[in-house]
Amino acid sequence: MGTVSLPDTWVYALRLPHDPRAARVARMTVRAVLKGHGRHEVLDTVELLTSELVTNAYRHTGGPASLRLTALADGRLRVGVWDSHPRVPAPFGEPPGDRVPLAPADAEGGRGLRLVQEHADCWGGLPLGNGPLDRGAGKLLWFEVSGRDA
Template sequence: MVTVAPPHTWAYALRIPHDPRAARVARMTVRAALTSHGRGEVLDVVELLTSELVTNAYRHTDGPASLRLTALDDGRLRVGVWDGHPYVPAPFGGQTRGRVPDARAEGGRGLFLVERYADSWGGWSLGNDPLGRCGGKLLWFEVGGAEAGECGE
């Protein structure tokens, strides 16, 4: 079967082992994909936000993660990061938004950056499977495009 897709849509997927170099590998992958597709206008933001989500997946789980980078037909770019922990943090889970991180804290700025710089974002807990194994969660954000919506749609 032949599938026809607009030439400006594409997707890349990367399975990321639980490794301290995971965020660096994700940044390099994002940089290579966006550069090769001429999407330099969103490169810095996507690279930063992807790094934050992958870093959180590494820090808060003990298993692998997955990254999916998708160019949508309206010019938006969607990045999704899956990990094995089912908890969906704010602002992805609809909890309090607009929290400003403590300037003295060593962490806690990553999701604030997503909230601040992404056009939209969301997250889903995938719960547990019938055998009791954790299904994890998927966090995503979008940037760019003519139809970028309000934050958190």
Template sequence: MATVSPPWSYTLQLPHDPRAPGIARATLRTVLAAHGLTELAPTAELLASELLTNAHLHTRGPYALRLLSVEPDRVRIAVWDTDPRVPPGFGEAPPRAAPADAEHGRGLPLVRACADSWGASVLRELGASKGGKLLWAECARAEWPVG
């Protein structure tokens, strides 16, 4: 009889500190290992790293990493920050190509290329909500053809 694992989620609140993205990536690896999803770690860590670095570089306030089981073999990596502006190339418009000599500008197009799905939500300040935005990306175990 097949078993179904219950859905799970983790949220890690992070201060605006240059060490925060590394701590979040270590937490991500631990969570994936605890749920038997270590094969997702390389892609999930890349996605998280780009989203976390974007939040750290382009905002002044705290940010948060949220991990969510979307399906048994699929995880959503989401990063919340205090700035409600969705970065160019992560909304509806296609990403802009970074100039060859640019030091920044490749992260979010990389997320779009490596994620199975991705998106953004602008959060309004309501009650206890702090507003801002949530950028997310999903990755899943590869489905191998049977036969």
């Protein structure tokens, strides 16, 4: 009888309602998943950045959001947040990894995306659906953090 080992790659997805508690639910989910997979080294960063993206989805849309956590074979972790608004904000609207001027630390908004620039290894975003029948398809924002070997 052979032993069963958990795969290094996995995917979790979560649909979030348009609710002010969505960021908290996302944080709790990220914490549980990463602890369950022994990914303690990225837990705080992923939890913080996920919370920022989900909060933005709630604040800037009137619809639901989705969260997707993907562990890649090389140890990286990719987090994607979909929402129903088609506009991709800077720095996500720039080519992945490009840096744009950061919001001042005392600014009313924009600090969450500053955190992504400071703590993620790479990030990006894309509007979804360009055809006339794709109205309301929204956008996907994502970031990646390095794995164990970083």
